[in-house]
Amino acid sequence: MASTVTEHGNVRIVTQVIPQTGSLSTQAAAVRVVESTSGASQFIPTLNKNTKNTLFKVLGVIQILWGITEVSFGITLTIIQRTFSITVESGVYLWIGILLLISGSLLVEIEKRQPVWLVKAAFFANLLVCVAGLVAVILHATEIAQTVKEGNPCPPNITEPQYCKNYVQILKYGLNSVFIIFLLLEISLAITALVMFTSQKQQDYQQMVS
Secondary structure, eight states, rough: OOEEEEETTTTTEEEEEOSSSSSHHHHHHHHHHHHHHHHHHHHHHHHHHHHHHHHHHHHHHHHHHHHHHHHHHHHHHHHHOOSOOOOHHHHHHHHHHHHHHHHHHHHHHTTTOHHHHHHHHHHHHHHHHHHHHHHHHEEEEEEEHHHHOOOOOOOOOOSSSSGGOOOHHHHHHHHHHHHHHHHHHHHHHHHOOOOOOOOHHHHHHHHOOO
16 A cells, blocks of 8 residues: 655645556546645635735724724814814814714724725725825824924013923923824835735635636
8 A cells, every 4th residue: 555645735635546446436436635635725825815804804993093092082072172273173083083983883894794884994994094094194284384484482682491382282292293103104014905905805706707
């Protein structure tokens, strides 16, 4: 009885040749090899699909948390604002936060089920997050530029300038800088989701063609 071992990636196939007049045993061995190969090939796409669904859920949860943060800051700054602010007046905190909540909820729902309309809605929602995020970055950067342009608020004839500080300017500069970093991360996550949608669409198309 001779046997050969063939390895394909993580799958090891052992073929045994039994010298026998009947062909039933040889056919049975061939069937076992074919079944083991097909089972392994079906396991890998399932694993990849489950991994993608988990990533969709993680991205969705992060977007929801950031959306809640954006909306909370938007409401708080709108209530306590005392001077003109481009970001507060434009409502950037509110509409980017609501958009993140919608996009994150769709990604979390995709982890459970994937109808065509839900996948398309999540794709376009993340596309809008990218566009809206870039607009929000421009607004925050504009407000930082205005804050820097205002310069030192202290009178020129003050004898002790170290005691003269405009805490409103410091707060504006700090908040806008932090939210620019958040927005860049949000855009990166949205682009990651778009790439995953595109790769999944290509994989489904290849499976249909094959």
